[in-house]
Amino acid sequence: MSGKALQNGFSAGSTAWYPPRVSRIEKVYQGKFRTLLRLAGARRLEAGVNWFLSRARARAGSDPVKRNEILVDLESRLFKQLARASRSGCPPLPASRFPVPSHFLFLCDAGLGGLARWLRAAGYQTVWFPGIADHELLDRAVDRRAFLLTTDSLLLERRLLRERLIPALWLLPTLKVLQQLEIVFRELHLTVRGSRCMKCGGELKRVDKASVWDRIPPKTRLWLDEYYVCRNCNHLFWHGTHWQNIRRRLSALQPALAP
Numbered sequence: 001m002s003g004k005a006l007q008n009g010f011s012a013g014s015t016a017w018y019p020p021r022v023s024r025i026e027k028v029y030q031g032k033f034r035t036l037l038r039l040a041g042a043r044r045l046e047a048g049v050n051w052f053l054s055r056a057r058a059r060a061g062s063d064p065v066k067r068n069e070i071l072v073d074l075e076s077r078l079f080k081q082l083a084r085a086s087r088s089g090c091p092p093l094p095a096s097r098f099p100v101p102s103h104f105l106f107l108c109d110a111g112l113g114g115l116a117r118w119l120r121a122a123g124y125q126t127v128w129f130p131g132i133a134d135h136e137l138l139d140r141a142v143d144r145r146a147f148l149l150t151t152d153s154l155l156l157e158r159r160l161l162r163e164r165l166i167p168a169l170w171l172l173p174t175l176k177v178l179q180q181l182e183i184v185f186r187e188l189h190l191t192v193r194g195s196r197c198m199k200c201g202g203e204l205k206r207v208d209k210a211s212v213w214d215r216i217p218p219k220t221r222l223w224l225d226e227y228y229v230c231r232n233c234n235h236l237f238w239h240g241t242h243w244q245n246i247r248r249r250l251s252a253l254q255p256a257l258a259p
């Protein structure tokens, strides 16, 4: 048996599955494929799970980053296929595939600052600490009973995450921010809410134009009358073209995800 065949999980000259060493991320995706295939009523569940893993390995070769990207893509395609089937009369997908906390406070690790801003725009309280150490991140997640979003697969090995004491979702760091957002929405069955402050996640309150007149750029004053101030950091917001673009992207997210 060749080294490459071993690496890909196949015995030489056949397509039989040979159990290779499974990475942390592959373990995560084993669980995801198992859940989805069970929902799809797959008869040979483990063979199906292994088929997805072996396909990712075969396509990625020895590149683990590419393999993870393929796993994310395969899971996304399977989910969407099931969602379409569920719309056409097959059993619906469950309300959530994760134990979602009753309150939604997201805690993003240092690599997810862009995602944090989009989640706030979508109306979710989200905190993000650049450069925070792992132990501090986990302490804060426990203290604030937050849902952890992380790009660090090593964190998945921590007892607090393994035992689901901290609910968490791993995200592939090489994805674009809107792809990460789509996965969070899909996994947790989120819907777009009224926006929060994109800088700090605070609640926005409507204010009179006159009360913030001096803070509005002169050109904006001419065509906009609605203004909002963050209750937490006092940042001024208005629904300009940039904002409309953000909301358009957010609203485009939902129909594609609806089961």
Ligand SMILES: [Zn+2]
Pocket (backbone or CB within 6 Å): 197, 198, 199, 200, 201, 202, 230, 231, 232, 233, 234, 235
């Ligand atoms: Zn703010």
